[in-house]
Amino acid sequence: MLTGLEVTELPADAIEVGRIADAWGIKGWFKVLPYSANPEALFAARQWYLLPTEKGTKPFSGTALMAVKESKVHSDSVVACASGIDDRNGAEALKGSRIFISRATFPKAAADEFYWVDLIGLQVVNREGQSLGVVRELMSTGPQTVLVIEAMQDDKPVERMIPFVSAYVDDVSLTDKTIRVDWQLDY
Structure with missing residues (x-):
């Protein structure tokens, strides 16, 4: 040692x-x-x-x-x-x-700030209540962070990417393990 x-x-x-x-x-x-x-x-x-x-x-x-x-x-x-x-x-x-x-x-995150590690595994649901999948990882693109979401559609894995910005993200609930977004299944 x-x-x-x-x-x-x-x-x-x-x-x-x-x-x-x-x-x-x-x-x-x-x-x-x-x-x-x-x-x-x-x-x-x-x-x-x-x-x-x-x-x-x-x-x-x-x-x-x-x-x-x-x-x-x-x-x-x-x-x-x-x-x-x-x-x-x-x-x-x-x-x-x-x-x-x-x-x-870890230092306490400010309001509307989240550690990436806390977002991984959360269920992503749109405003209509449709499940878009689970956050697999996050990706920094410079000006913004992107949620990389994995789901199954017609028995095939589907990957969705949603910018993690207030224009698309309505709410993040760590307690409910859910992220509510303004996004559709066909985007």
Whole structure:
């Protein structure tokens, strides 16, 4: 086990938020590839859970807990440092590690804002009450986010894409696990 990492269990509410890309500098900092364009949840968490890379040398096995000292935006990426990772060799050993954080540590979303992870799996229904399918993933197109919805139609999988904007989205209910939209089956 690397210095600075502690063996632990992955929390039941753990969400994968990024991956360690490489070492950054000589003082133990490392570059992070976040899975979100706005990695506030990554910055808010002081403890990251790591799973080792799937390929190459594994510097640890199982789940490791890392105490993050600092994480910040640098240029077009995110860099971070952690307790016990004090040199470039330690940071390089983390390359490829998958980063998870507990959902409980995510900052509270503002009104009419949602974490993508909370939208995946929700049922999408139009104003007429017709089911359009289930949110499989979300896609950022730059100016807007798009819901990628999967449904079965005539025993064949159908994919629909609906812009996640107020012009088409009437309501999101995380409690009811439903998104109500102004969209038709034949769009």
